[in-house]
Each structure stands twice: as C-alpha cells, then as structure tokens.
Amino acid sequence: MTPQPQAHAVEAHAHLGATIAALFARPDVGPWLMLAVQVTVSLILILALYWLARAMRLGGDVRIADAAHAAALAEATFPGFAAEEITVDRARIGALVRNRAGHVVLIRRHGARFVGRELTHHKGIRLDRHTLTLETGDPRFGPLTLDLGAEAQTWAASLRRLHGEMPDHVSGHAS
Amino acid sequence: MNLPSIAAIAHQAAAAGLDIVPFAVPLFVLAIVLEMVWAARHAPGAYEPGDTLTSLLMGLGSTIAGGLVASAIVVAAGWLYAHRVATVPVVWWTWIAVFVVDDFNYYWFHRTAHRVRWFWASHVNHHSSQHYNLSTALRQTWTGFPALSFAWRIWPAFFGVAPGMLLTVGGINLVYQFWIHTEAVHRMPRWFEAVMNTPSHHRVHHGTNPRYLDRNYAGVLIVWDRLFKSFEPERDDDPVRYGIVHQLGTFALTTVAFHEWRAIGRDVWHAPLLAKLGYLVREPGWRHDGNHTTSAVIRERWRAAQPGGEPD
Numbered sequence: 001m002t003p004q005p006q007a008h009a010v011e012a013h014a015h016l017g018a019t020i021a022a023l024f025a026r027p028d029v030g031p032w033l034m035l036a037v038q039v040t041v042s043l044i045l046i047l048a049l050y051w052l053a054r055a056m057r058l059g060g061d062v063r064i065a066d067a068a069h070a071a072a073l074a075e076a077t078f079p080g081f082a083a084e085e086i087t088v089d090r091a092r093i094g095a096l097v098r099n100r101a102g103h104v105v106l107i108r109r110h111g112a113r114f115v116g117r118e119l120t121h122h123k124g125i126r127l128d129r130h131t132l133t134l135e136t137g138d139p140r141f142g143p144l145t146l147d148l149g150a151e152a153q154t155w156a157a158s159l160r161r162l163h164g165e166m167p168d169h170v171s172g173h174a175s
Numbered sequence: 176m177n178l179p180s181i182a183a184i185a186h187q188a189a190a191a192g193l194d195i196v197p198f199a200v201p202l203f204v205l206a207i208v209l210e211m212v213w214a215a216r217h218a219p220g221a222y223e224p225g226d227t228l229t230s231l232l233m234g235l236g237s238t239i240a241g242g243l244v245a246s247a248i249v250v251a252a253g254w255l256y257a258h259r260v261a262t263v264p265v266v267w268w269t270w271i272a273v274f275v276v277d278d279f280n281y282y283w284f285h286r287t288a289h290r291v292r293w294f295w296a297s298h299v300n301h302h303s304s305q306h307y308n309l310s311t312a313l314r315q316t317w318t319g320f321p322a323l324s325f326a327w328r329i330w331p332a333f334f335g336v337a338p339g340m341l342l343t344v345g346g347i348n349l350v351y352q353f354w355i356h357t358e359a360v361h362r363m364p365r366w367f368e369a370v371m372n373t374p375s376h377h378r379v380h381h382g383t384n385p386r387y388l389d390r391n392y393a394g395v396l397i398v399w400d401r402l403f404k405s406f407e408p409e410r411d412d413d414p415v416r417y418g419i420v421h422q423l424g425t426f427a428l429t430t431v432a433f434h435e436w437r438a439i440g441r442d443v444w445h446a447p448l449l450a451k452l453g454y455l456v457r458e459p460g461w462r463h464d465g466n467h468t469t470s471a472v473i474r475e476r477w478r479a480a481q482p483g484g485e486p487d
Contacts, residue, residue: 035242039235045204046231049310050224052208056215058222076416079385079473080480108424111223113305115424140425140434 059112063092070095074105077116081105087155089146096134096146096155104159106134108144117141120162127156134159189265192342199350206354207309213359214308221358225426227310232428233300234313244320252329252338261335273336274344274395277328281348281394284327286405289389295459296435297322303431305418307381312356317432351395352377372397375409382415383422385477388470420460420473435459 024030053059064070071083074097085098094108096119104119117136124135124143132152133145148155179187187193214221263269288298297318304311319325328345332338352372360374367373372393380391390407393400400406409415423430442454450463460469 035239039239042235042238046228046235049204049207049211049231050228053211053222053224053227056211056219056222058211058214058219059224059226060219062220076383077422079477082480110305110422110424111225111426112220113223113418113422115305115422117424138424140423140427140430142424 062109062112062114064088064095064107064109064114065092067095070097070107073097073107073114074099074116077105077107078103078118087146087148087151090149091147094144094146096148096159098158104162106136106141106144108141115141119159122160122162125156125159127152132156132159185267185270186265188343189337189339192339193346194342195346195350199353203309203313203353210309210357210359218358221306221308222310223306226304226306227308229426229428229431230304230310230314233317233431234315236317236428236432237315237319240317240320247320248325248329249338249342251325252332252341255329255332256335256338259333259335263331263335263337263340265337265340270340270344273331273340274347276331276336277341277344278348278393278395279399280327280330282392282399282403284324285392285394286403287327288324289392290458291456292435292439292459292461293455294322294324296439297324299419299435299459300431302381302419303423303434305416305422307356307358307378307415307417309353309356311381311417312353314431318436348394356381368397370396370398376400376406378415378417379407379409381417383418383420384413384416385470385474386410386413387415388420388474420468420470 067086
C-alpha cells in the first residue's frame with residue numbers, strides 16, 4: 001500500500017517550487033519578486049538589530065549631570081555661547097541656559113543625546129506652579145515641560161520679556 | 176569544478192559590472208552585532224535603538240531608491256561610453272588607476288555635497304545622526320538621483336572607462352567606507368593614517384565642533400584632503416560631537432529623508448527673486464540678508480570667542 005497523502009504533499013511542494021521558479025524566471029515579474037524578497041529579508045534583519053540594541057539596553061537613560069553639563073551642551077549648540085544663568089529640570093531631562101546678552105537656550109534630551117534651540121519669544125510659555133512649559137517654534141523640537149521647582153516663577157517672569165522673532169521654520173544651516 | 180580565473184572575473188566585471196555591496200551585507204550585519212557587543216561593554220551611549228532603526232531604514236530605502244533608478248544611470252554611463260573619445264584597456268593596472276580616479280571623483284562629489292546646498296539636501300541625512308557607529312554608515316540618501324550625484328562618478332566613461340569598471344570600483348569604495356564609521360577603533364598605524372581614510376579621520380568629518388566642520392571629505396584615500404587643504408586631524412582634547420549644526424531632534428524617517436529639501440523650498444519661496452538661486456547653489460547656512468551661519472562663519476565666531484582669539 002502506498003501512503004497517498006505523503007505523495008500528494010511531495011507533489012504539491014514540487015508544484016509550488018516550480019511555480020515560484022517560473023515566477024522568478026519571468027522578466028516582467030522576477031526582478032520585482034527578487035526586490036520584494038530582498039526588502040522583506042532586510043526588514044527582518046533591521047528589526048532584529050533594533051531588538052538586539054534594545055535588549056542590550058544600549059543608549060541607556062542619559063540625564064544632564066549638573067549645571068556645568070548644561071552649559072557645555074548650550075556651548076555645543078551655539079559655539080561661543082558663554083553661560084551666565086542655568087536652571088536644570090529636577091529630573092535632569094532638560095535645562096534653560098542664558099548668556100550675558102540675554103539669549104536663552106533650551107536643552108532637551110533626544111534619545112541618548114541632547115538637542116538645543118534658542119528661545120526667542122515668550123509665546124507658548126506656560127507656568128504651572130513649579131513647572132514651565134516652553135515652545136521654541138520648531139515643531140521638530142516640540143513643547144517641553146520642565147520641573148524647575150522654586151526657580152520656575154523667576155524664569156517665567158524673565159522669559160516673558162523675550163520678544164524676538166518666533167521662527168516658523170528652520171532654515172538651511174552648515175553641516 | 177573549474178573556477179574562473181581572476182582575469183576572467185575582471186573582464187566580466189568590466190563588461191557587466193560586479194556590484195560587491197550585496198555580498199558585503201552579511202558582513203555589515205555581523206560587524207554591527209559585534210560593535211553592539213563592544214558598545215554594551217565599553218560605551219552603551221554609542222548606540223541608541225531609535226537612531227539605529229532610523230539609520231538602517233534609511234539604508235534600506237536608499238537601496239530601493241537606487242534599484243529603481245539604476246537602469247537610468249546605467250543608460251547614462253552607457254551613452255557616455257558609446258560616445259567615448261578613447262578606450263581604456265582592462266588590465267590590472269588600469270583597475271588600480273580607475274579606482275584612484277573614482278576615489279578622486281568621490282572626493283569632489285563629497286566636497287560639493289557639503290558646499291552646495293542642492294547636493295547637501297540629499298547628503299545631510301548621512302550626517303544627521305548624533306551617533307557614530309556602523310549603523311550610521313548605512314544611513315544613506317533616498318534622493319541622490321534627483322540631486323544628480325551620479326554625474327560625478329560616470330564621466331570617465333566618456334574617456335573610455337568601461338561602465339562596469341566604474342560600477343565595480345564604486346562598490347568597493349562604498350564597502351571600504353563602512354568600517355570607518357566607528358568609535359571602537361582609536362587610531363590605525365601611522366603609515367595607514369597618512370594614506371588611508373580611517374575611523375579617526377572620518378569621525379572628524381562627522382563632527383559639529385567648529386574646528387571639524389567641513390573637513391576630511393575623503394572616501395578611501397585621505398591624501399586628497401591633504402592635497403586640497405581640507406584635512407583636519409582628530410584631537411584628543413576636542414572630542415567629536417556628531418551630527419549637524421542644527422540637530423534634528425527627531426528619529427522620524429520622512430523628516431530625516433526630506434527635511435533639507437523642504438527647508439530649501441521654504442527659503443526659495445520666501446526669498447527675493449534675485450536671491451532665490453543662492454539658496455540652491457550657495458553653501459548651507461548662506462542667507463540673502465547676510466545673516467549667514469555657514470561653517471566658515473561658525474568657525475570664525477568660535478575662534479573669536481577663544482581666549483586670545485586663536486585656538487591651538
């Protein structure tokens with residue numbers, strides 16, 4: 001007696017293989033099929049690497065160490081920026097840094113790094129007891145709420161004096 | 176089984192092109208895993224999962240975009256070759272010569288990609304990561320074709336270099352540049368640092384420190400930077416801060432891919448008629464009102480702010 005179900009399965013697999021091979025051989029389908037396979041395999045590898053980076057806890061939980069660190073971040077954002085006044089969020093995820101000329105840089109965490117923008121206008125600044133919500137006008141930067149403790153009121157008052165141009169976009173910049 | 180000789184492979188590569196990039200992909204993946212293991216032990220901040228995901232997806236998108244336009248580039252190179260003024264023979268030393276010429280072309284393409292905003296718009300995404308690791312190497316453009324980047328690399332076909340040779344050496348150049356995107360290697364031997372592009376030289380190129388802005392454009396041979404006065408050595412007392420002057424602050428894929436094109440569009444739209452062209456062909460940071468933030472201006476301001484006015 002021949003085990004017919006197994007024979008059918010082998011035949012079906014052979015048929016499927018032949019169909020796939022024929023599709024790959026067709027000049028109007030093959031290249032696109034190959035591209036689809038490459039994209040799918042690449043996506044799987046990319047997601048695997050992303051998962052591995054997360055599993056290894058790469059990046060970590062970075063915070064602003066202290067006022068000197070915040071000053072260095074402002075200087076890195078605007079070379080030559082000499083910090084005079086600094087306030088750091090109580091969770092150390094952001095900071096405000098002012099120089100002698102009154103320019104204010106807002107620093108926030110971005111992944112395992114930090115980014116900064118100049119705060120040029122009081123628009124969008126909201127004080128709620130110890131927290132200050134700030135907007136730079138750059139949608140990519142987004143609003144940021146800082147818990148500044150008792151310093152929130154003082155900074156809010158001083159930031160209300162900002163009346164510069166609120167940038168509606170970020171212009172071209174050097175590399 | 177008879178294996179083809181090296182000469183046969185070289186002739187086949189010259190005729191049809193031998194793209195080694197797909198063969199290198201498994202090595203890329205393995206190297207990234209090894210670098211992640213190194214980072215986990217020595218520098219966890221060297222990688223950020225969100226940043227890595229964006230860089231790798233940019234790489235995939237670039238491959239797809241490249242695949243879609245490859246035939247057009249092949250046709251352009253083929254047309255130049257069909258109208259060639261000479262014929263370069265396919266022998267071992269012409270392979271070396273073509274590799275050097277292509278690397279020279281890469282240097283000028285790359286320098287222009289940093290100095291002309293139209294080209295910068297398609298190149299900026301390679302620089303917008305604030306991290307510098309092997310995944311950054313794969314953070315490649317989606318818009319190289321409309322930026323006409325390929326024109327820099329195919330002109331030798333007009334002088335008789337087979338398009339297949341150009342494709343082959345271009346792929347080798349690209350694969351070489353993968354390994355130099357790492358913080359895991361401090362310095363190579365002095366003789367190597369003198370001639371070849373290295374992780375140290377290329378870290379400088381990705382730096383936003385005023386000292387490092389727009390320096391070290393080399394692909395494989397650093398000698399071009401030394402020759403054309405764009406070389407800057409990495410200094411241990413000035414650690415490299417990576418990214419672009421105006422850091423993006425987002426991992427969003429479409430922003431990374433297209434933000435500078437959008438910014439160009441806005442600037443051209445708002446500029447006076449006679450200034451519009453400037454936003455396409457002048458250097459990034461140029462403004463028609465004179466309020467420039469180009470790399471030269473940033474470097475000058477930084478120098479002026481140093482004690483004594485001049486850094487070491």
